[in-house]
Amino acid sequence: MKIGILQTGHAPDNMLETLGDTPVFFERLLAGHDFTYQIYPVCDGVFPDSSRDCDAWLITGSKFGAYEDHDWIPPLEDLIRRIYAAGVPLVGICFGHQxxxxxxxxxxxxFSGGWSVGATRYTGPEGEKVLNAWHQDQVTVLPPDAKVLAASPFCPYAALSYGPHVYTVQPHPEYGADAIDMLLRERAPGVVPPELIEAATKALDTQTTASDEAERIAAVLKGTPL
Known part of the structure; x- marks a missing residue:
């Protein structure tokens, strides 16, 4: 089964050298599901020809804001609408969610409330999730077809579904403690408030539900109805 990864950003240089670029994180997260991958770095202007070029799609995280003026964002939004209309499975992570x-x-x-970083608890109709977050931007108004599947006090729309074939999540199930630690040490200072850095650093050993989330994402990509 071929998964199209719509890459909306590149990993920071330090992470790129040690942990790999953004698509590699998802290949590791979804290991064991016999997926093959086609990477489309849409942030560099590389797009598929059709919404059906792959069996399912995954949109990655990014340093960019969905609301920012970049040439590649309008065609990505158009592709999303075509994928949705065609009923092809689609998953979005962080920026992809947004x-x-x-x-x-x-x-x-x-978001005026600031940042969410590190291990974060979310609740919803399917129970509790504990996933690593790294974001300030978030969805503040739901689309008409969205259903909320997980929330936190900071992020009320943390996981969403759209009909039976689209699933999106604000935190980063693909980020383990190593990635968060690297971001906290090299990207957070001067950007994220010190008290949040300290709290996230203390929580690096928190057990997450990333493996459960990987199974959920894999099921959606395989076409299992939500």
């Missing part, structure tokens, strides 16, 4: 919401009629903003 751009899907924006493309389908919601709103994304730089």
């Amino acid at each position: 751009i899907i919401a924006q493309a389908l009629g919601g709103r994304v903003e730089k």
Whole structure:
């Protein structure tokens, strides 16, 4: 089964050298499911020809804001709408979660409440998730077709579904403690408030539900109805 990874950003240089670029994180997360991958770095202007070029799609995280003026964002939104209309399975992570919401009629903003970083608990109709977060932007207005599957006090729309074939999540199931530690040490200072850095650093050993999330994502990509 071929999964198209719509890459919306590259890993920071330090992470790139030690842990790999953004698509590699998802290949590791979804190992064991016999997926093959076609990478489309849409942030560099590389797009598939059709919404059916792959069996399913995954949109990655990014340093960019969904609301920012980049040449590649309008065609990505158009592709999202075509994938959705065609009923092809689609998963979005962090920026992917946000751009899907924006493309389908919601709103994304730089959240006035600040940052969410590190191990974070989310609750919803399917129980509790504990996943690593790294974001300030978030969905603030739901699209008409969205259903909320997980939330936290900081992020009320942390996981969403759209019909039976689209699933999106704001935190990063692909980020383990090593990735978060690297971001906290090299990207957070001067950007993320010190008290959040300290709290996230203390929580690096927190057991997450990333493996459960990987199974959920794999099931959606395989076409299992939500």
